[in-house]
Amino acid sequence: xxxxxxxxxxxxxxxxxxxxxxxxxxxxxxxxxxxxxxxxxxxxxxxxxxxxxxxxxxxxxxxxxxxxxxxxxxxxxxxxxxxxxxxxxxxxxxxxxxxxxxxxxxxxxxxxxx
Numbered sequence: 001x002x003x004x005x006x007x008x009x010x011x012x013x014x015x016x017x018x019x020x021x022x023x024x025x026x027x028x029x030x031x032x033x034x035x036x037x038x039x040x041x042x043x044x045x046x047x048x049x050x051x052x053x054x055x056x057x058x059x060x061x062x063x064x065x066x067x068x069x070x071x072x073x074x075x076x077x078x079x080x081x082x083x084x085x086x087x088x089x090x091x092x093x094x095x096x097x098x099x100x101x102x103x104x105x106x107x108x109x110x111x112x113x114x
Contacts, residue, residue, distance in 0.1 A: 010101045013039045017090045017097070033075040036093070040070035043100070053107075062100055069093055 016032050044066040046053075053059040072079060072089065081089065 009039060009042070010097050010104070014094055014097050014101075017094045020090050021087060030075065033073045033078065036073040037070045037075060040066040040073065044070065058103065062096075062103075065096055066100075069096065 013036050016035055020029065020032055044063045047059050047063040047066070073093075
């Protein structure tokens with residue numbers, strides 16, 4: 001998977017999490033849990049599969065954080081929190097994804113050392 005695709009995949013969860021800050025029907029949050037958990041697990045797996053990312057400590061931290069995000073949003077055994085706590089968790093998740101996208105963008109723009 002290319003870095004350009006990673007950037008595209010990262011914008012979907014950010015958009016979903018931004019909409020989650022608004023009052024939405026409960027079904028939205030159920031579907032969002034599946035998608036966020038899936039995207040987070042996918043990104044964690046992709047980091048592991050890319051040696052140039054996995055060798056960097058920052059991306060190892062990203063991998064651990066995305067595994068935690070996948071666990072937190074997992075729809076199979078959901079974690080029930082009050083709405084105000086979920087708002088904080090959603091904002092923190094948005095910040096993680098935006099920082100990841102920023103770092104991926106910088107990595108794509110950096111000159112390669114061949």
